[in-house]
Amino acid sequence: MKILLVGAGLSGAVIGRHLAEAGHDCRIIDARPHIAGNCHTERDAETGVMLHVYGPHIFHTDDEGVWDYVNRFARFLPYQNRVKTTAQGRVHSLPINLLTINQFFGTTLRPDEARAFIESKADTSITDPQTFEEQALRFVGPELYEAFFKGYTEKQWGCSPTELPASILKRLPVRFNYDDNYFFHRFQGMPQDGYSAMVAAILDHSCITVELNTEYRPEMAAEADHVFWSGPLDGYFDYRLGRLGYRTLDFERFSDKGDYQGCAVMNYGDRDVPYTRITEHKHFSPWESHEGTVCYREYSRAAEPGDTPYYPIRLVEEKALLEQYIDLAHATPGVTFVGRLGTYRYLDMDVTIREALDTATRFVAADGDMSAFAVSPV
Structure with a gap:
């Protein structure tokens, strides 16, 4: 045929x-x-x-x-993929894991203690989360939601997290160990x-x-x-x-010498930072060595005809x-x-x-x- x-x-x-x-x-x-x-x-x-x-x-x-x-x-x-995020003037590890929790709250919690601690922060009155915001408040509480999810999500999707379905956040893990590998696949x-x-x-x-x-x-x-x-x-x-x-992305390229940010992906969770993340592409090929480096700032917006x-x-x-x-x-x-x-x-x-x-x-x-x-x- x-x-x-x-x-x-x-x-x-x-x-x-x-x-x-x-x-x-x-x-x-x-x-x-x-x-x-x-x-x-x-x-x-x-x-x-x-x-x-x-x-x-x-x-x-x-x-x-x-x-x-x-x-x-x-x-x-x-x-x-080991992602970092800059939020509220500090750098943290993503996805949210035991190191993120202990650094953010200034604690030294063990896994079981951290699990109970986060549950105490959660809004347990939300029994059937329908929106992104409800899902976040139910499972991580207001502090982590405000720092890592709210501003980033508003920039990424161009709307309030109250308008997005809970299913979007269900893909993002919270770990009560020190595993910061973003994915869990074999x-x-x-x-x-x-x-x-x-x-x-x-x-x-x-x-x-x-x-x-x-x-x-x-x-x-x-x-x-x-x-x-x-x-x-x-x-x-x-x-x-x-x-x-659709959402589309605009990329602002810049180059530098050496190592610009020390990781492949740095998210920016604060709403007043206009871009969602900076990616440094030499880190996606760690088996290579380059004196120069190329980075992209990513901006999310609604797609228009031709985008x-x-x-x-x-x-x-x-x-x-x-x-x-x-x-x-x-x-x-x-x-x-x-x-x-x-x-x-x-x-x-x-x-x-x-x-x-x-x-x-x-x-x-x-x-x-x-x-x-x-x-x-x-």
């Missing part, structure tokens, strides 16, 4: 590779001048530092099959030569052609037996019902519009919507790859008889 895949990020590359290995002719297009989507990496010409162009991407998973898959196309070296690492090199290896197949700087045109679908769309769901329909809400969409907002208004686009998608034959943008969901890289592998496997098994969504967006 002739397959058109719109987007040369992880979803398009993984699906394309699997279908190519099954003998299908895969044409992959991307409007951008590079492959790998938002996990695109490139060498900085000035310093030689490997840059995560659209913000840091750290690979972590418990899915052994996905771990084996990425290691088939790249050499992964060990990497653990497999964690970074591709030695960057994500773009990994995606290039995935795309390296005789049945795959890649066309960059190429916008999708509706007539392209007529030349294919099936289309896999990893662009914005509403974008496929030319936003005819309105635009789904790169990052985080789906998925609040009440967006979910209602999403349902309408899902109905449109189901009424559109020959197209399957995949990935973070195509299904309007926040997806980590490992989940993106797993869903892409499963989608391609189903497509091959069904001889191309594929529904609009292999994974439901709701």
